[in-house]
Amino acid sequence: MDDLLELDDQLDPEHRLIRDSVRELVSGKVLPHVGEWFEQGTFPARELAPALGSLGLLGMHLEGYGCAGLDAVSYGVACRELEAGDSGLRSFVSVQGSLAMFPIWKYGSDEQKEEWLPRLASGEAIGCFGLTEPDYGSDPAGMRTTAKQDPSGDWILNGAKMWITNGSIADVAVVWARTDEGIRGFVVPTSTPGFSSAEIHRKLSLRASITASLYFDDVRLPASAVLPGVAGLKGPLSCLTEARYGILWGVVGAGRACLEAAVDYATTRVQFGKPIGAFQLTQEKLAWMAVSLGQAGLTALHLGRLKDAGKLKPHQVSFGKLANVRAALDIAREARTVLGANGVTLEYPVIRHMTNLESVLTYEGTQEVHLLTLGKALTGLDAFR
CATH class of the missing domain: 1.20.140.10 (Butyryl-CoA Dehydrogenase, subunit A, domain 3)
Structure with a gap:
């Protein structure tokens, strides 16, 4: 009887169905194992991502491209049930949907959306979001990561990011960098030469979550890698x-x-x-x-x-x-x-x-x-x- 105000009675039937579906997933696939994941400092993202995708939880508040297109309360209820399992589980879903998929969906080109969003929504691909830097956390405007265009039109990305959820397991990173025209976002496949990552260990919090540093050493990206729909913070x-x-x-x-x-x-x-x-x-x-x-x-x-x-x-x-x-x-x-x-x-x-x-x-x-x-x-x- 933890819901003394009976708040869930205010939810629509669809919201309650989402609640029950996510709660069942968490009860079956997460709670029996999460204590061990936490103790060992691991998170089976590749194994869980398809199950999360099959329930429509990845990018669930976005429209099209295989996304569920559900309302904000639905997304909230799902996050509530995920974090009742573990904050690392909800972080995985939040990063995938709100930090990797959302900028591509909101600001990306048609080609970027078609290439990445269906794969991210299904859990076939994993994304991450590169904003925080070793010396710039609360003050992202001071970031040192840079992207410069050379005469060919390609972008050359240099710098580092830190505390990046999913960073060492991601297939694609949305990276924010300083350019001559202000801060811009870039869609960076992690297989690109010059991109590397290192998982952060010895955490005593969010241990059932993959956290990493990202490094960019003359990462060459085509002009099409930039998110065309936004500039600045x-x-x-x-x-x-x-x-x-x-x-x-x-x-x-x-x-x-x-x-x-x-x-x-x-x-x-x-x-x-x-x-x-x-x-x-x-x-x-x-x-x-x-x-x-x-x-x-x-x-x-x-x-x-x-x-x-x-x-x-x-x-x-x-x-x-x-x-x-x-x-x-x-x-x-x-x-x-x-x-x-x-x-x-x-x-x-x-x-x-x-x-x-x-x-x-x-x-x-x-x-x-x-x-x-x-x-x-x-x-x-x-x-x-």
Whole structure:
């Protein structure tokens, strides 16, 4: 009984069907193994991608080219159920759909769309998104990766990107680079000479996720590799807005998984002659966790409806990402205390979600970036510089 507000009753039958289908996939293919993947620092992307594609989850909010063309609430509900399994699973789907496929779909040429979108939608191909650099995370305008056109018209790409989900397993990378005409996006097959990647190890968060650095050493690309439909930071920032929307739904799933684990444990763990859930202090913890989860779910549903109505603004996405990630992280931390020492083992999902959420708090815009975004929306004054 974690949905005290009965929010899912507000979903359409199609949304509930998506919920149940994704939940079944996660229960069957992910939950029995994700603790081991997390412990070993692996993620079977190639094995899972076709199953995700067959359900229409890859680029599900895009139209045409084999994409499902579903509404924003459908995408949100799917992200929620995916992240109830693990943040790494939802990250894979978010990167594929919102960061690799979306810019090609929104800004790409017909040839780029036809070459890549059907393969990415089916899971045959895997994509990644190259924006963050070793020295430029929250300030992408300072990026050092460059692309220069030579007399033949080809682009020569040089530089490096870091913290790239799917980076070492991707077939194609959407890479943002500085050019003489501003920041531009490039569709880069990872088989191109001069492109290399290195997986990042020793992570203590998002361990069931592939994270890599990308390197470009005189990568020669044809003129047709550039995304023709956008120039400047508008391109990558619009992609981040798409991904952040999925996150603000996804973390509701992570929070729910932690609350469910805490309730189950509290009603079965006996101390002092009765279940610990019968003690007032434990019930207070569970009640506050449920309140936070309900508020996060309301925020996600409201923003989903705004997006479907074409009214969602970037600062509202920042509101949702900021508020919901913080709520989910607080729920995970409180759930860990309910489970006591058992809460730090991978026999239960709580510590896995808690450490994952530490990364989710930072990526796709740090907490500080979103706070300043809301401050600017309130005051009209830019505090970033």
